[in-house]
Amino acid sequence: MEQRISLVTLGVTDLETAKSFYTALGWRGQEAEETFFFQASGQAMVLWSRERLAEDCGVQDPGPVAFGGIALAHNVRSAAEVDELLEAAVRAGGRITRPAGTTFYGGYAGVFADPEGHLWEVAHNEGFPLAEDGSLTLPDFDAK
């Protein structure tokens, strides 16, 4: 298995609201058969019916829960960008689940939930450098 994730599919109960939320944050994508696809660097982020996603995966959906066991992160280039994005997320219909502040790893970050409860940490972490295209490269921990 190569070390990569091709798609991240977020199950949603209300596709229009989810689509509007990400569109308000600047994401642009394409729709096909009630599914919304965003190109996200070398992968795709997909919005699809939560019910159909669970069925397609062959599992039972207990319904939305406060924490589904996964968090996404969007790293940015400054603490100011963290604040800006969290504010934009609230304006777009998300909610802050952890206000921005200094983190245990020395960065500055906060967490928002999208309208479906999918969690995004927005972080400025100088230890995890971002390339110009936004890609993230882990440092060599032993070299620290």
Place this chain on the structure above:
Amino acid sequence: MEQRISLVTLGVTDLETAKSFYTALGWRGQEAEETFFFQASGQAMVLWSRERLAEDCGVQDPGPVAFGGIALAHNVRSAAEVDELLEAAVRAGGRITRPAGTTFYGGYAGVFADPEGHLWEVAHNEGFPLAEDGSLTLPDFDAK
């Protein structure tokens, strides 16, 4: 917000088992403070205590559920690779939640759950071309 996901963090109740599972599938990473980091193309995939992840996100953890609302996908270059990876996932301690078969979108895919229940579709989808480095580019849907 740029269209990219910097990190995907999988909450786990048993870090060693999760680490062994992904290591058996060929993933190599680094550990720091009971957290395991894999470079995954231009992002990182992280294994971290489910309890601490929920706490860090400011949400209550209802505990593992059959479906947390998100599915990951790993696209490969042939149907044979789909079968191989699903078999490897079972050998490593995962379980098949949807056996491999032809999909509604015309590809060939199956789904496995890792030991913590995180879902991975393994798919061969000629409609979503993979570059040599494994990165995925969505086609122009209107051009079809």
